[in-house]
Amino acid sequence: MASKKPENMSFEATIEELDTLVDQLENGDLALDDALKKFERGIALARSGQNKLNDAEQRVSILLQNDDNAPLSDFNPQPE
Numbered sequence: 001m002a003s004k005k006p007e008n009m010s011f012e013a014t015i016e017e018l019d020t021l022v023d024q025l026e027n028g029d030l031a032l033d034d035a036l037k038k039f040e041r042g043i044a045l046a047r048s049g050q051n052k053l054n055d056a057e058q059r060v061s062i063l064l065q066n067d068d069n070a071p072l073s074d075f076n077p078q079p080e
Contacts, residue, residue, distance in 0.1 A: 003041065006048030014052070018045045 006014055021042045025035060059075060 006045045007051075009045075009048070011049060011052045011056075014045050014049045018042055018049065021045070 021038050024030060025038055030038065062075060
């Protein structure tokens, strides 16, 4: 089964897969090539999760700063 691209996954799914990868890597029963592939996937998942958190933080910040009389502004997520 092909893995989903991290940017297309929900934050919760990203964290769940990352947790599974960490468990597998900590176990130490993987061949070096497999461990490197899982590590690369883990890095991609961690970066994607961080981007999702940054976007959510920006949205919350926008919502908390604006009052009812403030002009509306577009939300522009940072490019990945």
